[in-house]
Amino acid sequence: MKGLADAGTLALVGVVTQPDRPAHRGALREPPVKERARTIGVPVFQPAGLRGTALETVLALRPELLVWAAYGNRIPATLIQAAAGHAINVHASLLPRWRGAAPIAHAILAGDRETGVTLMLGTAELDAGPILAQRRTAIASGETRGQLETRLAAVGGALLADELPRYLGAWPLGTPQDPAQVTHGPKLDPRAGALDFSRTAEELTRIVRAYTPDPGAYTTFRGQRVVVLRATVNGGRGVERGTLAIRDGAPQVAAGAGWLRLDEVKPAGKRAMSGAEWARGLRGLSGGERVPS
Secondary structure (H helix, E strand, O other), X not given: OHHHHHHXXXXXXXXXXXXXXXXXXXXXXXXXXXXXXXXXXXXXXXXXXXXXXXXXXXXXXXXXXEXXXXXXXXXOHHHHHHOOOOEEEEEOOOOOOOEOOOHHHHHHHOOXXXXXXXXXXXXXXXXXXXXXXXXXXXXXXXXOHHHHHHHHHHHHHHHHHXXXXXXXXXXXXXXXXXXXXXXXXXXXXXXXXXXXXXXXXXXXXXXXXXXXXOOOEXXXXXXXXXXXXXXXXXXXXXXXXXXXXXXXXXXXXXXXXXXXXXXXXXXXXXXXXXXXXXXXXXXXOOOOOXXXX
């Protein structure tokens, strides 16, 4: 929304976003875009999907331009047609790589060195429109999905503010995406956040980063779930995979290759803490204990 506001020359007639979701202790969490819309006095609509009465409500606004980012639902062709095809999808990847709901996470999981934001012509087909503009950025070592999301939101807003004024006078055709280069980044499966220590420590660090802040990468120790918030790779001679040991003052787990150092964890029912602090609170920790356990 900031990118649209910064672009100027536009009158925002409405914002469509997801419904409020349950959060901590039964409270409802509002989408950030709703909070922003409220501050500038733009009407907000929160239907479960754009169909039926909800679609008619949006059509009644007579939109001349549609812009969406990480909306989570398909945009009906009838709505795009009502705006004469003047629609822009802001997507957090370098399309055609990583179409889908979780492009940032999948870029991290794959070990990509860079990612970025793509502006494409909005179509009813998911993330398939011709490319209008892209802006690249390196993925920092150790950067979590949450941190990268925050950075890319700013990159996308700036790109939209820079590019949109050029399109309003003469709507571009864009560059078609190469179907042979398409990869997909579907929504993360929370069950896949369970750390499998037969994998290399490098792979495990990428899972931790991609699953932070949610849905969370985790293991179990002594029957209790332990979410791993930050982890790094350490070397060392091989022992049985899953062995938990205190090495260099921090808890580390032997992986398929290397050791996974648990730098920050959140044990079930407790606050986030350093791995070293967690380990100090464990009674009777012996060198032969393993995770998951």
